[in-house]
Amino acid sequence: MKIVESSTMGHDRKGATRRALLYGGLAGLGAALIKIEPAAATPETMQRAIRQVVGEAPIRRGKVALDVPALVENGNSVALTIEVASPMTERDYVKAIHVFNEKNPLPNVISAHLGPRAGRAKISTRFRLADTQTIVAIAELSDGTFWSASADVIVTLQACLENLD
Amino acid sequence: MARALINVPPKAKRGEVIEIKTLISHIMETGFRRDNVGKPIPRNIITQFTCTYNGEEVFRADLYPAIAANPFITFSTVATESGTIAFEWTGDNGFHETGAAKITVE
Numbered sequence: 001m002k003i004v005e006s007s008t009m010g011h012d013r014k015g016a017t018r019r020a021l022l023y024g025g026l027a028g029l030g031a032a033l034i035k036i037e038p039a040a041a042t043p044e045t046m047q048r049a050i051r052q053v054v055g056e057a058p059i060r061r062g063k064v065a066l067d068v069p070a071l072v073e074n075g076n077s078v079a080l081t082i083e084v085a086s087p088m089t090e091r092d093y094v095k096a097i098h099v100f101n102e103k104n105p106l107p108n109v110i111s112a113h114l115g116p117r118a119g120r121a122k123i124s125t126r127f128r129l130a131d132t133q134t135i136v137a138i139a140e141l142s143d144g145t146f147w148s149a150s151a152d153v154i155v156t157l158q159a160c161l162e163n164l165d
Numbered sequence: 166m167a168r169a170l171i172n173v174p175p176k177a178k179r180g181e182v183i184e185i186k187t188l189i190s191h192i193m194e195t196g197f198r199r200d201n202v203g204k205p206i207p208r209n210i211i212t213q214f215t216c217t218y219n220g221e222e223v224f225r226a227d228l229y230p231a232i233a234a235n236p237f238i239t240f241s242t243v244a245t246e247s248g249t250i251a252f253e254w255t256g257d258n259g260f261h262e263t264g265a266a267k268i269t270v271e
Contacts, residue, residue, distance in 0.1 A: 077233040104231050105197045111227040112240070118224065119182030119243040126233040128195075159233075 040130070041107040046100050049107035050138060053098050054146050059138060064097075064149035066137045075129035075159035080109075084121035084139040084147070094121035096140040103131040128159035171252060173266035177244035185216065185224075186239045189254055189262060195230035211236055211256035219248040228256075244270045 041049075050059070067081040084094045093116040099109035112123050121139070136150045172186040189211070196208025208230065216224040223242045242250070252264040 101231060105195065106229055106231060108227075108229040109231040110229065113225040113227075114240070115223065117218070117221075117243055117245070118241050120241040122241060123226075124237070124239040126237050127231050128233050 041102060041104055043102050043134075046102050046107040046136065049100055050098075050136065053111070053140075054138065057144065057146050059146045059148050061148055063141075063147040064137050064139045066135065066149040066151045068135055068151045068153055070151075070153065072129060072153055072155045074157045075131075075155040076157070077126045078129050078153070079124070080127050080135075081122070081124040082137045082139075082149075086121045086139075086141065088116055088119055088121055090116050091142070093142045094118070094139050095142055097121070097123055098138045098140070099127075100136045100138070101129070101133055102135075103133040104128065105130065109135075129153060129155045130158050131155055169252070169254070169262055169264040171264050171266050173250050173268055175267070176269045176271065179244060179246075179270050181244045182241050183244050183268075184239060184241050185250065186237070187214070187216075187252055187264070188235060188237045190235050191254075191256070191260070193230065193232055193234045193236065197230065209257045209260075211254050211260060213253075213255050214238055215253045216240070216242070217251045217253075218242060219246065244268060246270050 063085045065083045068078065072078050080099065082097050082099065084097065086092065086094045088094065094114050096114065097112045100107050101109055109127050110125055114121060132154045134150050134152050136148060138146055138148045140146055168190045170188040174183050177183050191211050192209060193211065194206055194209040196206070198206045200206055210230050211228050214226045214228060215222060224240045226238060228236060247268060247270045250266050250268055254260070254262045
């Protein structure tokens with residue numbers, strides 16, 4: 001009985017060292033991978049980027065219309081239009097429109113700064129998508145409130161990270 | 166030398182909201198790609214676009230590597246008076262390009 005016990009303990013200790021080695025190896029591999037691959041934005045980094053712009057203010061859904069194709073064949077150039085419902089007067093206007101993504105290497109896409117002289121809070125551009133993901137547009141109004149809209153986009157040919165051959 | 170295309174209506178009624186379209190030729194290299202020998206290709210993008218109407222800023226945009234090559238931007242402004250609508254693009258490696266369009270407001 002005693003012998004069995006000690007042998008199990010011995011086995012445990014060995015297992016532990018093996019596990020430690022394995023984990024150490026995995027961690028090393030992970031670090032190597034991180035060094036080689038460019039860091040990709042994640043939903044968390046997108047949230048962090050959004051918080052950097054918005055601060056602690058609450059973000060409400062609505063007012064913003066985000067027009068982006070639902071299915072994209074080529075992620076290198078995707079048409080994007082954002083329109084915010086606003087009278088665009090001296091007292092009530094859209095100050096800025098920010099666009100964020102989840103899975104490109106960087107969470108930011110564009111930050112447009114407008115004023116009452118814009119007349120209409122509508123911008124268009126073309127952007128890149130590295131993967132199938134959710135796009136978020138946030139409008140900052142002159143009264144300090146933030147409004148958002150999001151859209152899911154499926155991408156078949158990915159952009160940003162492709163290498164030259 | 167980068168080439169810019171600007172589309173501004175030549176004539177507008179006072180108070181009318183006009184749409185402005187701009188396109189500039191630029192590689193917009195993200196800085197996340199590698200060349201055929203695995204060397205990272207340094208970032209080379211346009212970082213800021215500004216539009217001024219008779220000297221007053223009416224629109225500004227901060228661009229990131231997620232913007233597609235040859236940045237295309239459209240926005241609106243209210244036609245307030247006759248004059249010049251000027252555009253400025255600045256970016257990495259001292260990139261600087263300007264453009265302008267005349268508008269007659271009746």
